Amino acid sequence: MGFKETRTIGLIGLGDMGLMYGRVLSEAGWNVVGCDREELFEETKHKLQYEKFKLVKNGFEVARVSDYVLYSVEAENIAKIVRLYGPATKVGAIVGGQTSCKVPEIEAFEEFVPADVDIISLHSMHGPKVDPTGQPLVVIPHRVSKDENKKFIEEVVSEFKSKVVELSAHEHDKITADTQAVTHAAFLSMGKAWGKIDTYPWTAARWIGGIENAKTNIALRIYSNKWHVYAGLAITNKFAHHQMLQYSKSTTELFTLMVQGQKDELRKRLMSARNYVFKDILDNPQHELLLDDDLLLQFSLANMPPNSENSNSHLSLLAIVDSWFQLQMVPYNHIICSTPLFRIFLGVTEYLFIKDGLLDAAIDCAIDDYRFRRDDLEFTLATRTWSSVVRYGDYKLYQKEFEETQSFFQPKFAEANRIGNEMIRTILQKVKERDTK
């Protein structure tokens, strides 16, 4: 008999990700048990009554019977929860986590789980509503005493049809700081800036256009989610602090050049960044751009037509390329371990920096068009806010800042998510077609 017939998978935490795992694995025929918070047992039982996996009261009951225990809980609480249930892990079993930052998660396992238990962590690089097929799924085989244990997890993971990437916890955290954390910082800052100027971007003519749609849809997607996912991912990842600080620094320095009217200096700085980050594309004129304005134009929340004359300083996109340059990081090297949001962010940025005339139009706009000054000022302040909150590790302040902006956008989430999902589906399909060419 194989692993499927003889082994049990245990899930601690049945929120968005735990539930997605529970569904996929139980549908595939695995024996799955899971729990959420014990105090909410009756409520959870009612909510999950039609699921194929077995619900038990708490992590002790999961740990006692499971051959692989996967913790899908808030990153902030991982150590506390592993400390509670970890010692109950079955002799010779395997533990892993789904939190977005791996060094602290692995440290918790090393500290609180018995030495006869192996540690193999996972990270699906996408949200719970994205089809896992073809998306990166990171496997971290940190402590493996038997080959058989690794084979068991490989079989479990194969059910998601994702692209498996094996990394160490350290490599994972470095890459996700470079990709996810800074991507979130950019969109969180856009949303905060729009909230502060009290304007929904799709109601103002200056923000109507394809690139603007991508910015708006992704920012709203992030704000419609749970704050703790973004807080945990950035605060627990020490590399992310540095990245977010650089993003804020780049934003501030570029904005300063804009308000001081130093066009030549601004252009020189951006061209150096462009030549470094997009070197391979610039050397290969055949390169097919992932995104273009026409594709993105269809995903609009606005009721008004786009204005072909429209430009924007695109400070958020200029600053990301400047950050990559300052940190000497080539984002394409991280594609193997990237999320859909990062790839879209990179696609939009690539479009702005490579498509003829667009970067120059953004620079002209940054220097001469005062309509964006207030937006850009608020954006600069917002990047500073997020980088400080993350650096000082203040979860409460993170939550307050996040929820303030979240409530501003609340009335638009249903529609924005519908359009955002469609946009992401279309773009992912396009990527698949390009990759199979």
Ligand SMILES: NC(=O)C1=CN([C@@H]2O[C@H](COP(=O)(O)OP(=O)(O)OC[C@H]3O[C@@H](n4cnc5c(N)ncnc54)[C@H](OP(=O)(O)O)[C@@H]3O)[C@@H](O)[C@H]2O)C=CC1
């Ligand atoms: N959402 C996403 O897009 C992704 C998230 N992740 C990571 O996965 C992890 C889970 O995220 P997600 O599922 O979105 O978050 P959720 O908040 O939806 O799920 C976490 C669940 O764990 C429960 N929980 C908390 N304490 C315990 C406990 N002691 N015993 C059992 N259950 C407990 C929570 O209950 P309560 O709400 O009452 O606290 C909640 O239901 C996070 O670390 C996140 O960073 C990884 C990839 C993608």
Ligand SMILES: O=C(O)C(=O)Cc1ccc(O)cc1
């Ligand atoms: O794609 C993104 O960046 C998301 O926002 C979804 C997400 C959130 C947390 C993760 O650990 C992985 C994916």
